[in-house]
Amino acid sequence: MHFSPHRHCSETLRIGLPIAIGQVGVIILGFADTMMVGRYATSALAAASFVNNLFNLVTMLLLGYSYGLTPLVSGCLGRGSARSGGSVLHTALQSGASFTALIMLLCAAVFILLPWLGQPAELLPLIRPYYLLILASMPFVMLFNLVRQFTDAFTDTAAGMWVLLIGNALNILLNYLLIYGVGPFPEWGLTGAGVATLAARVFMALAICAYVWQGKRYRQARLGLAAVRPTPSMRRAMHRQSVPVALQLGMETGAFTVSCIMAGWLGVTELAAYQVMVTISTLGFLVYYSFGAAMSIRIAGFIGAGNLAAVRPATRAGVVLLLASATVAAGVFLGFGDSLLRFFTSDEAVLAMAATLLFPLALYQFADSMQTCFANALRGTSHVVSMMWIAFVSYILVNIPLGYLLAFPLGFGIRGLYFAFTGGLLCAAVLYAGRFYKVLGKLH
Numbered sequence: 138m139h140f141s142p143h144r145h146c147s148e149t150l151r152i153g154l155p156i157a158i159g160q161v162g163v164i165i166l167g168f169a170d171t172m173m174v175g176r177y178a179t180s181a182l183a184a185a186s187f188v189n190n191l192f193n194l195v196t197m198l199l200l201g202y203s204y205g206l207t208p209l210v211s212g213c214l215g216r217g218s219a220r221s222g223g224s225v226l227h228t229a230l231q232s233g234a235s236f237t238a239l240i241m242l243l244c245a246a247v248f249i250l251l252p253w254l255g256q257p258a259e260l261l262p263l264i265r266p267y268y269l270l271i272l273a274s275m276p277f278v279m280l281f282n283l284v285r286q287f288t289d290a291f292t293d294t295a296a297g298m299w300v301l302l303i304g305n306a307l308n309i310l311l312n313y314l315l316i317y318g319v320g321p322f323p324e325w326g327l328t329g330a331g332v333a334t335l336a337a338r339v340f341m342a343l344a345i346c347a348y349v350w351q352g353k354r355y356r357q358a359r360l361g362l363a364a365v366r367p368t369p370s371m372r373r374a375m376h377r378q379s380v381p382v383a384l385q386l387g388m389e390t391g392a393f394t395v396s397c398i399m400a401g402w403l404g405v406t407e408l409a410a411y412q413v414m415v416t417i418s419t420l421g422f423l424v425y426y427s428f429g430a431a432m433s434i435r436i437a438g439f440i441g442a443g444n445l446a447a448v449r450p451a452t453r454a455g456v457v458l459l460l461a462s463a464t465v466a467a468g469v470f471l472g473f474g475d476s477l478l479r480f481f482t483s484d485e486a487v488l489a490m491a492a493t494l495l496f497p498l499a500l501y502q503f504a505d506s507m508q509t510c511f512a513n514a515l516r517g518t519s520h521v522v523s524m525m526w527i528a529f530v531s532y533i534l535v536n537i538p539l540g541y542l543l544a545f546p547l548g549f550g551i552r553g554l555y556f557a558f559t560g561g562l563l564c565a566a567v568l569y570a571g572r573f574y575k576v577l578g579k580l581h
Contacts, residue, residue, distance in 0.1 A: 145435075145447075145454035152292050153431030153458075159298035160423035169309045171416045173316050174330055175409070175482040181327040182482060183405045184263035186412030187256055190397035191247065192271050193415075194390045195240055196278055201386030202236050203229070203282035205379025207430070208437035208519045210290035215441025219291075223361025225375075226287045230280075231367050232375040236383070237279045244272050256401045256408075263327050270331030277335075277342040284345045290434060291354065300345045308337035381525040382516060388528040389508075392536040392561055396554040399544055407551045410490035413481045414555070417474070418498055421466035425506045428458045429513035436517030445580055452514050452573070456507070463506035467499040474498075490551065497555035504562035511569035520576045527568040536561025 170189075175182040206229045213221040247254075248268055251261060285297040311333030318324025325332065349355050367375075393415065400411040432455035439447045470477075474495040478488050508531075515524055539560050543553025 142450060142454065145450050146458060149428060149431045149435060149451070149454050149458060152289075152294055152434055153428040155294035155298040156289065156430055157424055157427035159294075159301035160427050169312060170330060170334075171413060171481045173312050174327060175413070175484075177316055177326055179405070179409055179482065179484050179487065180260060181263060182412060182487075183257070183401075183408045184260045184267065184327055185330065186397065186408050186415075187260065187401060188264055188268050188271060189412065190394045190415065191268075192244075192275075194387060194394040195244060195275060197390035198240055198383045198387040199233075199237060199275065199279045200282050201383035202233060202379045203279070203286045204382045204386070204433075204516060205229075205375065205521065206283060206286045207290045207434060208440075208517055209378060210287055211434050211437035211517075212441035212519070214290065215438045219355075219357040220361035220364075222287070222290065223355075223358030223363075224365040225361075226283070226358070227362045227365050228367040228371045228375050229283050229287075229379070232372040232379070233279050233283050234276075235372075236376070236380070237276055241272065241275055244275070248272070254398060254401075256398075257405050260405075266328045267331040270328070270335050274335045274338040277338040280342040281338065281345055284342075284349055287358075288345070288349065289430065290437075291358075292434065293352075293354065294431070296345065296348050296352075300341050300348070304337045304341035304344070307340055308333050311336055378519065378521060381521040385512065385521075385524040385528040388525075388532045389565070392532040392540070392558070395537050396540050396557070399541065399554060400551055403544070403551055406484075406486045406490055409482065409484070409487045410494065411551060411554075413478060413487065413491045414494045414498060416481065417470070417477055420469065421463065421502045422505060422509070424462045424466070425459055425509040428455060428462065429509045431455075432510070433513040433517040436514060437519070440518060440580070448517075448577060448580075452510075455510050455514065459506040459510045460503070463502040467502045470495055470499040470502070493552055494555050497552060497559070501555070501559040501562055504559055504566050507566035508562050508569055511566060511573050515569055515573045515576065518573070518576050518580070520572075523572050524569070527565060527572065531561050531565035531568065535564050 170185070171182065174185045206225065209225045210222040213219070213225060248265075251264060251268070252258075256264070281300075285300075288294070288296040312330050313319060314322040315325050315329025315333055316327070318329075323329070350359070397408070397411055397415070401408045432451060435451050436448050439445065439451065475492060478491050482488060512524060515521070536557055540554045540557035543549045543557055544551065545553075547553060549556065
């Protein structure tokens, strides 16, 4: 089947816009969390920054693992077998549970080591209960991610959108009630934000499972889900598909997490400013992720159907949409950044520190959009092992050492951490693109 360039763009938009709208809910939630906690106390904002950046790494590992499911299910659907797609989901649920358990054990070890991570001592009483509440929500994050990737593979991206929007609205409401102690509710501060997050994530996981269990379009898939008993070899195959993607996203997020720890070495004000800027930066990344995911779904479907001629133009459509999104995001950060910052805190020292990061934030949007584009294109081909090694080079060998060098020996401070992101993301974009076109040449 031949698609015009306009049709490729419109189809990517059709699949990606519901994902993007759902991600807008995530952005609003991140903004609301940071605003409510930041206005409650700067110490609470700094503690939230530390914990949220650690768990951004964990949630990205879990999200990356679930990404391995999408091209497999899309390929089954491209071959006309929804029942096989259900079998893939069953295997992913079992293998994902073991992966989540391993990650949670590592998080428990980090909890024990908190006093030795170099953060301000006065923040530890705030960090500990919030950390444990977010940790308890991780199994529900994985369950939601796996089932959502399954519905996305069916191009039913509106399902995840609505569950995210409703769940995030619930989270914001509970934040308001439990952070400030409105009416009969207790004033729990940062701990209240943790309780709200846990409750919302339980709701979202159960809601999307109920949707798939009841939905007519998933009848055949449910037959495959019930009929298959995954064997150890099936679970190992799922790990081989999913773990490289998880590590790729984990190492990318790890660059931001390690930079957060280094921001904490600089001081409480720097750590609070870092959290504000990371929250604002989701305006760009989650939009790139949405259109990149849509492109990955389409590429996997074309490959599953044997329509290799459609893969290159589908990729070009993704490049155009993602570069346009990066241009808009950079314009927003440069044009309205000062106004955005005041939503999050009234602390003038934090505002002044964060304002110095607006230019480096805008600068790395273009590299971020392209690394997201070609990472998702590569994921759509199911050739995912190389993604792990590219991420290792780009983020562990380039981004983190460059950030330390700029921030400390060269004296740029927190601005150095942000300028380093451009180097790591640009390196990843170039390497992902080169690998994708090499794989595509072999497929032809």
